[in-house]
Amino acid sequence: MKRVEARTLRKTGVRTTEKLLKRAGTRSGRRELASATGLPERSILTWVNRADLMRVKGIGEEYSDLLEAAGVETCKELRNRNAQSLLGRMTQINSKKRLVRRLPTEVMVRRWVDHAKELPPAVSH
Secondary structure, three states: OOHHHHHHHHHOOOOOHHHHHHHHOOHHHHHHHHHHHOOOHHHHHHHHHHHHHOOOOOOOHHHHHHHHHOOOOOHHHHOOOOHHHHHHHHHHHHHHHOOOOOOOOHHHHHHHHHHHHHOOOOOOO
């Protein structure tokens, strides 16, 4: 997210990932936020998906980028993944795109999957 976009969101009271999820976790919420800010609904969905992944302990901006590139956009998707297979896919992608300096370990990815299983869904499409 660019600074100007973050500034636009802040003007509507969205200052944290938690507030973004609460306000734009639903399709109607994203539509309302897009209308209030002039930002594209698709961009808002991308940011909401990233915020959802960042609810998992250990996943920040870089790892959420890598997970998205590996085809995992939300916690709901992450909870259904096999950690070993997912790590293999992330390793392949990172060797080409260099999204992270340090790949997660299989134990880390397994913990992410387990934690995602514990979280209630926060995004509806």
